[in-house]
Amino acid sequence: MDPRSEVLLRQADLFQGSLLLTGLPADDLLNTLPNARGWSWHAGDFAALDARFAGRTHFGTEAPGEAFDAAVLFLPKAKDLTDYLLNALASRLQGRELFLVGEKRAGIEAAARQLSPFGRARKLDSARHCQLWQVTVEEAPQPVELNSLAKHFEIEMEGGPLKVISLPGVFSHGRLDRGSALLLENLDRLPTGHLLDFGCGAGVLGAAVKRRSPDMNVTLLDVDAFATASSRLTLAANGLEGDVLTGDGIDAAPHHLDVILTNPPFHTGVHTDYAATENLLRKAREHLKKGGELRLVANSFLRYQPIIEQHLGVCAVMAEGQGFRIYRAKRA
Incomplete structure (x- = not known):
């Protein structure tokens, strides 16, 4: 199991509802969280997930059309991609929870500041050399068109x-x-x-x-x-x-x-x-x-x-x- 997934599962009670796992690793997390779905843009990860959990992972550069009650973003490497993905998620989560999880060496503490436009972010956990952050989206932003970036x-x-x-x-x-x-x-x-x-x-x-x-x-x-x-x-x-x-x-x-x-x-x-x-x-x-x-x-x-x-x-x-x-x- 990816260490970021292990950190999520330490707080598993928060993730039992309709959840979108964004940029998720190709591990057993979807099996552990039966109400979750995935969004991936990595063809290898998507193929592995779809083979095990058919129909539960969306592939592409745009968020899936289905509704979700909360979302987790697995921190990507690029800051500008993080901004795009957080906007895409927060625009659909008025009054609901957005989570960010990532490795310390990937810069999760600095990246957590990218949650500030949506509300007051708080750190929920730190383990496995990773951190988990949460924000309640107080005012959902307008979605940004990808090509404009x-x-x-x-x-x-x-x-x-x-x-x-x-x-x-x-x-x-x-x-x-x-x-x-x-x-x-x-x-x-x-x-x-x-x-x-x-x-x-x-x-x-x-x-x-x-x-x-x-x-x-x-x-x-x-x-x-x-x-x-x-x-x-x-x-x-x-x-x-x-x-x-x-x-x-x-x-x-x-x-x-x-x-x-x-x-x-x-x-x-x-x-x-x-x-x-x-x-x-x-x-x-x-x-x-x-x-x-x-x-x-x-x-x-x-x-x-x-x-x-x-x-x-x-x-x-x-x-x-x-x-x-x-x-x-x-x-x-």
């Missing part, structure tokens, strides 16, 4: 600037990160055909390739619904077409690919997590055509090269700079 920026490219639109919670929200910038400088000699932008975030890489090579078939994949919503906005802003998929890692990707292009994540929330990238490296061969190429940018300290060579073939360092390396390997 998008950040816009441009990347200079041949043929004119590429417009990028990112939503709260998306990696490198509102700016181009250094790893993607290095990869954008090294897009030459990509095979033609079908390209996958794995871990697409706001869609920077996939959109840039489609702009450079309009005949390329581009698929963008991410585990996070806010990321894929951002990618759709980025493609639309530039008049580009591409398939955008929300799925749990490389297993959700098409087969017979000519290229996998990626700046893969290695964090889940505040936790270091290499699982998605290591699974990609183990299974890239299954998704690439013979002669298909993996091109990946990563922090220089991450030892991906031996894993790539073990599962795919000879791996070369194509470029490096500012603490990043681009690895290039072809399926034999």
Whole structure:
């Protein structure tokens, strides 16, 4: 059981009514709280929860339409995403209870101050290196439209600037990160055909390739619904077409690919997590055509090269700079 869920269950008498668990972990909490439902935007967590508790978890960037008497938000990593989610919940909870739970190292004490617009927040519990906070919503705010919170920026490219639109919670929200910038400088000699932008975030890489090579078939994949919503906005802003998929890692990707292009994540929330990238490296061969190429940018300290060579073939360092390396390997 996730430690945040354990803290909730220390106060289980508060959570017996109609409850919405927002950003909940894929653990046994729904089994313990039979009147609760979930809201998830992580495709892997949603799939695991839906397999065990069919029909009890809503997936997407918008709150479910069904009514609820109280809500718990499991603190996400990004402050701006927390603001959006708290607003979405509080707007539906006039005179009722809103709870916030999170790990101390994730900044739960500071995040609790984000409850102050809705009423006087109080700490209910502190255990398992986590805290649980509560506020009675004294005046429900007007719900904020998600797209109104998008950040816009441009990347200079041949043929004119590429417009990028990112939503709260998306990696490198509102700016181009250094790893993607290095990869954008090294897009030459990509095979033609079908390209996958794995871990697409706001869609920077996939959109840039489609702009450079309009005949390329581009698929963008991410585990996070806010990321894929951002990618759709980025493609639309530039008049580009591409398939955008929300799925749990490389297993959700098409087969017979000519290229996998990626700046893969290695964090889940505040936790270091290499699982998605290591699974990609183990299974890239299954998704690439013979002669298909993996091109990946990563922090220089991450030892991906031996894993790539073990599962795919000879791996070369194509470029490096500012603490990043681009690895290039072809399926034999």
